Amino acid sequence: MPVLQADQLQDRYDVIIVGSGAGGGQTAYALTMEGVKVLVLEAGRSFDPATEVAMFQLPSQAPLRGERTPDKPYGFHDCSIQSGWEIPGEPYTNAHAQPERQFNWWRQRMMGGRTNHWGRISLRNGPYDFKPRQRWGQGFDWPISYDDLAPYYDKVERLIGVFGTNEGIENSPDSSPGVLLPAPKLRVGELYAQKHGRKVGARVVSIHRAVLTKPQDADTLPALLHPDNPGAQQLLAEHMRSRAPCFWATDCHRGCSIRANYDSQTVHLRPALATGNLDILPNAMVSEVTIDASGKATGVLFIDKTTGREGRARGRVVVLAAGSQESVRLLLNSKSNRFPQGLANSSGKVGKYLTDSVSSSLSAHIPAFEGMPVHNEDGAGGPHAYVPWTRHGENRRMGLGFPGGYHLEFTSGRQMPSLGVVSGIDTLAASDSVLFGRRLREEARRFYGSRLGFGAQGTMLPNDQCYAELDPEVKDQWGIPVLRFHWQWSDFELNQVRNQQRHIGELLESLGGRLLKPPADDPLKAIRPGGAVIHEVGGAIMGEAPETSVTNAWSQTWDVKNLFLADGAPFASTADKNPTLTLMALAWRMADHLMAELKRQNL
């Protein structure tokens, strides 16, 4: 009975993992497949993707046509429960009142965490992204290079299944030959942008996403991933055969009951449970990492949310994968005589260097798309293409006024209509009145699917004004002190957003697009607020020295050698790539190191 209740825990585990999302799932998978006894604690409830995700339900079958509400901030059918930037009973605070200085903190309290509802975009960080100081003279170099992580990118991509193409693009690395699954054909809007975007230097290529476009190679991959481990190979092969490839319908954000896309529970936790080496305790809100007299971690204290009682789990090693800021909060709340500033915080850097993707967007009406012949372009439930950052030459010495770059993601196509499907139709139809009757029908059909937009996601290097600390007064419903955020965009981010707005504007115009609103002159009016993209990382960054960082190159805390981090907290910066794939690669690499150190009796 691997999914437990609080009174069924074993006395002691090899490794306690806090959090069941991408980082916790990857760590639990890597450890249990090699025989390590693991307990995962998850603050949310158990969730069954096979029976609880709404794949085909229509907006008309949900309250309010499935529109967003405070209870379901991404819409009714989005695969997130007990989730949001605001969760009743679980507050956080912001130190500053100005709107542009707010940080918005998404929490996802359910088994599998945020992996249930993400876009499955799986881009590798490039070599420059690990060495921003060398490249742009700003931020901190990570203590690892791309080459250190490349083998783990291959491993994660093979395990979870990622489609895409190798394009040989500077700083947007190729995968090893044979790793990627075939990329789906591009849609009309993506092809159209591929042809016409060249005029303004936008290169449209296949995106990489964690969706199976064909069955996984269960005869070959298990041996590559688990050499010399026949048991693990057999389990993984069975597991891979149980995953169906994409059937080219339904939005991935809804979750996937046929297991075609990646979520932590489906791909990581299911085979991990099958090893018999994994226990999972849902509804367990961890409040503190416990230590012994020698300063080593001994386990965690948690609140059993089903009873309100405090419990304790013991292990030889503790891995925090609660979500970067939740892990920060845990460290800061784990105070003792030995660690009065919180655990692993002798540097004073826990909570520091919080970063997020730098994002803004624009969209346009594309006249060429009006009256498009009716066809189905659901595809792989999300984008098939993107615009990678290719302007490295121009920005070699920050010639553009900001470090790094940004990629562009599409919003386009003949997607399932939502409540706002005719918004702006009167203007599009050049009507001086509000259309109704037969004309409304005609124009709705003519303009449906004719909108195309781009959202930029770009580099953010850490600054001293973006960090989290404990609020001195506010506590959550269980009495656990909450985080207080400090947030301030630097000129780099604002310069980048100015550039994003101009570039997206000229790109859309190169497609003949009529912008729905002009590029913003004031970047603060266009930039998505801190935390809004849900890519926040940092707060326990990895580095070369204990004085300037919280963990070493293995995501192992300098101060407590049997305490590791497996979420976004060790990221020393945000790249122009989405963080999830990198987070998983780091977690697997960390897990290998952890096991080696366990064997050497070093923990």
Next chain:
Amino acid sequence: MSSPSTRISRRESIQWMLAASAVLAGHDAPLTGADPAIAAKGYGPDPSMVKIYQPGDVWPLTLDEAQRDTVRALCDLILPADETSPSASVVGVPDFIDEWISSPYPAQAGDRRTLLDGLKWIEDAARQRFRKPFAELSVAEQTQLCEGIASLKPKPELKKAAAFFKRFRDLTAGGYYTTPEGMKAIGYVGNVPTATFDGPPPEALRHVGLA
């Protein structure tokens, strides 16, 4: 002004609208203040996502019969049946509108005020102009009433009524095109599993000059 002829000019119609609007402005405040507060609760942070919901399943609908008659007639004026598609009321859009304005969530509170005031406005206008409830008017009469407020640049006196009509139209169209019949009508043909994804058909590529 007293003749119920349906052949009045557009200019006359607008003039009449302005007069009706001025009458309405006098008892504007009590209308809004009379709304019963929405005391119901939302579906909470952990609703079943797979369940098929009907309007009224989670919170009670609040329109009275007369209001529902007006809503039904307006919905069908905005999206009447055509040769291949049913009208808005046939696919349940009036229920959706009722659900929307009966919502306990704050985002719909403004629409509730706009729609309840607007329904009253249009009902008053129908009775004043044609001495009948809006739902009992001919389509030509209904059209005439609505053309006066279906303006994107309304005169100040008609601003509220025009905002109502625009919002009602948006909700009706959104409610309609999110149903299976509406999706078919607008040209959405997805949400069906297929063995392969073959990319755009040749006619779509030709349409945008890519083939």
